[in-house]
Amino acid sequence: MGRVYNFSAGPAVLPEEVLREAAAEMLDYKGTGMSVMEMSHRSKAYEGIITDAEKDLRELMQIPDNYKVLFLQGGASLQFAMIPMNLMKNRKAAYIITGQWAKKAYQEAALYGEAVAVASSADKTFSYIPDCSDLPIPEDADYVYICENNTIYGTKFWNLPDTKGKTLVADVSSCFLSEPVDVTKYGVIYGGVQKNIGPAGVVICIIREDLITEDVLPGTPTMMRYKIHADNGSMYNTPPAYGIYICGKVFRWLKKQGGLEAIKEHNEKKAKILYDFLDGSGLFKGTVAKKDRSLMNVPFVTGNEELDAKFVKEAKAAGFENLKGHRTVGGMRASIYNAMPIEGVEKLVAFMKEFETHNS
Numbered sequence: 275m276g277r278v279y280n281f282s283a284g285p286a287v288l289p290e291e292v293l294r295e296a297a298a299e300m301l302d303y304k305g306t307g308m309s310v311m312e313m314s315h316r317s318k319a320y321e322g323i324i325t326d327a328e329k330d331l332r333e334l335m336q337i338p339d340n341y342k343v344l345f346l347q348g349g350a351s352l353q354f355a356m357i358p359m360n361l362m363k364n365r366k367a368a369y370i371i372t373g374q375w376a377k378k379a380y381q382e383a384a385l386y387g388e389a390v391a392v393a394s395s396a397d398k399t400f401s402y403i404p405d406c407s408d409l410p411i412p413e414d415a416d417y418v419y420i421c422e423n424n425t426i427y428g429t430k431f432w433n434l435p436d437t438k439g440k441t442l443v444a445d446v447s448s449c450f451l452s453e454p455v456d457v458t459k460y461g462v463i464y465g466g467v468q469k470n471i472g473p474a475g476v477v478i479c480i481i482r483e484d485l486i487t488e489d490v491l492p493g494t495p496t497m498m499r500y501k502i503h504a505d506n507g508s509m510y511n512t513p514p515a516y517g518i519y520i521c522g523k524v525f526r527w528l529k530k531q532g533g534l535e536a537i538k539e540h541n542e543k544k545a546k547i548l549y550d551f552l553d554g555s556g557l558f559k560g561t562v563a564k565k566d567r568s569l570m571n572v573p574f575v576t577g578n579e580e581l582d583a584k585f586v587k588e589a590k591a592a593g594f595e596n597l598k599g600h601r602t603v604g605g606m607r608a609s610i611y612n613a614m615p616i617e618g619v620e621k622l623v624a625f626m627k628e629f630e631t632h633n634s
């Protein structure tokens with residue numbers, strides 16, 4: 275049985291090398307006689323795993339010392355609530371609505387205070403990133419929120435919004451570690467790891483220390499306070515231990531690839547193969563504004579729903595999995611995260627060319 279080319283948006287493809295290593299260590303992690311799954315999170319062996327994972331992530335992203343790295347649970351979706359509960363001191367925040375995930379975060383924040391939609395690309399089904407150079411950000415807004423890479427629609431903020439001095443909070447679930455970042459531009463960077471880093475069940479939250487306070491909204495559950503997790507080194511309770519272990523392996527794999535500069539170059543090369551084909555194709559078309567194209571999620575259509583369905587079906591039979599577009603937008607979407615090898619994209623394009631020849 276061979277492995278397929280998996281274009282899933284998440285949970286998604288992981289580096290084969292990482293999976294093999296994990297398999298080799300499954301029954302006996304480094305002479306402990308047990309699997310990481312069976313290990314106390316307070317053990318020496320596990321302490322090594324989580325400490326190294328954080329150290330490698332800090333090195334990859336060049337995270338300054340005044341930022342904490344938290345390994346949390348509850349998915350990116352729980353952060354939609356944790357962010358306002360911890361950060362909305364004035365009970366007001368600005369949200370930029372560039373897709374479903376941003377909209378969900380905005381709706382959740384509205385449960386706790388005044389969420390102000392300062393820009394949106396809903397008018398053109400989120401196919402572009404709005405101009406964010408001069409937004410009407412309220413004077414007393416506690417933060418400005420973006421979803422930096424829109425997994426469903428395939429757009430990416432290539433320029434961060436002018437927040438007019440307010441704290442920037444970014445959901446980077448689907449572009450985490452895909453390119454270098456200047457962490458100092460953000461107050462909070464967070465994401466679920468199941469898109470580009472590891473198995474579902476871990477959320478990484480990188481947060482500037484001054485934003486971690488006791489001053490949270492009344493009624494905020496203990497488990498939803500950043501301070502509790504920060505004070506306890508992500509070990510207030512049992513962390514998602516096995517997931518963090520796999521994330522740690524992916525961090526090491528990324529370092530071996532040459533770090534984030536190198537992976538960005540690789541991602542650009544990969545995405546270009548697909549976008550160049552889409553731009554020249556008489557059958558397939560990309561669906562988003564060129565200047566806002568994501569390197570990670572590439573939606574496309576033929577313009578004919580029946581033909582889209584035929585394509586997805588035939589692609590699957592040929593070993594290209596999970597190319598169906600999100601259930602709310604239809605068409606196709608190829609997610610080409612860090613771990614998707616370049617041959618996967620080359621072979622997909624060759625298959626698309628052939629499909630085009632037979633169907634136009």
Ligand SMILES: *Cc1c(COP(=O)(O)O)cnc(C)c1O
Nearest residue numbers: 349350351375425445447448466
């Ligand atoms: C997948 C995704 C989410 C939701 O993640 P969960 O971990 O399932 O809650 C949120 N934001 C973005 C950008 C995503 O891609």
